[in-house]
Amino acid sequence: MKKFIEYLKSPKSDIFLFLIAILLLNLVCSRAFFRIDLTGPKSYSLSESSRQVVKNLEQPLSVKVFFTKNLPAPYNTIDQYIRDLLVEYKSAANSNFTAEFFDMDKEENQKIARNYGISQVQIQELKNNEVGFKQVWMALAVSYADRTEIIDGLSSASGLEYTLTQTMSRLISTTSALAGLEGQAKLTLYLTRELEKFNINGLKNLEKTVMQAYKKVNSENMDRIDFETVDPPQEQILELSQKYGIQSLNWKNGETTGTGVLGLVLEYGQDFRLLNVKMARSFFGNVISGTENLEEELSENLKSLVSKPNLIGYVKGHRELEYTGNQQNGADVFNSIISDRYQFKDLNLKEEEIPSGLKSLVINGAKDKFEDSELYKIDQFLMRGGNLIIFDDQFEEVYPQGQNLYYQLPQYQPIDNGLDKILSKYGLSVGKDYVMDENCYVNQDQRSGSTPLYFAPVLQKSGLSKTSPITKNLGYVIMLQNSSINPEEAAKNPETSLTVLAKSSPDSWVLKDNVTAIPQMIRKPSDKSTMESQTLAVLVEGKFESAFDKNPEEANNGDFNFSNHFPKSIQSGKIFLTGSSKITTSQVMDSSGNQPVAMFVRNVVDYMNGETDLCTMRTKGLSLNTLKTKKGISAEFAKYFNQFGLALLVALCGLVTLAKISAKKRAIRERYNPDDKREIKKEAKK
Incomplete structure (x- = not known):
């Protein structure tokens, strides 16, 4: 025992004690452990x-x-x-x-x-x-x-x-729509009681109608909603109207004038939804509208507010891309990749209003012109805090008709859909051009060989935003027939933030005259100084000013006037804009949703609907450093360097480190123990 204790005290026991320490540490770590994820996209951590x-x-x-x-x-x-x-x-x-x-x-x-x-x-x-x-x-x-x-x-x-x-x-x-909800949601009917003096059809039973809808929806959602009716004092009317966007009403009764409000607001935390209960005009006078499907609307707004929005508005009526029944040239694949979480709801803005429960609206490849009344609905949707996802084509491929169809090339005719009227007010404009890029997809064919498709830019990581969750984990994205975007005015707005999501390479140019997407008809500019990077997709977030001074269909009605117009955003909204609808089609997107462009489009939809974390979760492990060089000596060098060069560098670093350690040991020995000949003898034998 004495010898064992002396052994433990001697330097020889260090390795023995070290092994015991390692064993004890492993026993402790088997019960309590922690992990550090050092990967950029946190590929091995729970989102x-x-x-x-x-x-x-x-x-x-x-x-x-x-x-x-x-x-x-x-x-x-x-x-x-x-x-x-x-x-x-x-x-x-x-x-x-x-x-x-x-x-x-x-x-x-x-x-x-x-x-x-x-x-x-x-x-x-x-x-x-x-x-x-x-x-x-x-x-x-x-x-x-x-x-x-x-x-x-x-x-x-x-x-x-x-x-x-x-x-x-x-x-x-x-x-349950309220699963995981902390606290209560609150439903408030703001109603100026003085309005009851006027002969407004439906006002007398309004509170009763709202109460019936509230009780039904509340019972279906574990009684997690509180309800009250508020008759606000005059000094709070302007503040409430500006905060929630509820309808303000002005009247003149003899020599007296008055101001009131009418609106139904559903709140949870800092967010709210304004339901479509308001005063409207009819052939028979002033009436209360928006109560016909109040129970359904309240339920949908509740899901949108406290859960995840499932419905996305899809604008129809302007020859937009169809998302069903046209797999070759339509947006079927777009619908397919989002269908696990979202569902498109068709909206004909000429005939119907945008439901208050919708959080996002998609405009995909509209070719016919929007009427002012339609643009106003889109504008006011944004002012209420809605989100716009716009794939805005500037040219339409028109194929000739007749017997010689097979031998004829398509013509590219300009599109005027009228969206520029509201986009310009938000600081955005889409160019009447096609962006060409030398860094593009190259088509391989046995007959014609390699054909660069300049109108299909391949965007490397350097051309994608490194900060936005939409793009930061993507290695590359292939675009198709994009028009350029000018976001300079949006960047000047202090109440909005601008993110350039995608840009072409510096070896890019634009076709403005004789625009085409036929490879054989496209020539690179002789002057390379005219080439520069072009913006292809942007995201603008914040509060916007309305593109309209008033409702185009609004008119005065004697002594009783009211307005539903929002001159400025009452909640922050978002605009995603890109100059092509082609990226929502099967021409560049796969139905499985695994290709980068499909990830890009799906991330846009998730981000616009508040599902930011899903963007990074879906793209974990996709942040690849792809080669920018495609041919020649540089590509061959990159290939063999990746195969053998890195291993040689590691071996070289090891040899250099070993040499430095040996030199340091020799210097220490010569300085502090020059009489020790053991190392010298070993070196001599070698």
């Missing part, structure tokens, strides 16, 4: 959106894992990734979250899986130098309340967090 989904679960949510053990590569890492991911969910969730793993070698567990509608999938397996096939279990069952959804065919860990979070969110929102 904030995922944390919020499970943070305030009101009912039990369970994830059942049906996964075969000891799978061959590349499937063998998926099981562990799922386990690590569910540990992250568990740490972020409350006590209502559970995860259960089933041993699929047991027959009773296989029966449970089949009861959920899960079946085995076939994978390839390399065994004894032979390729065979194996039937395995690779699925999850997610249950919330009385609903269950299956995630099967998990052949890759890519995008699993996004898929799992989306599934959980969909189950929760389907069960």
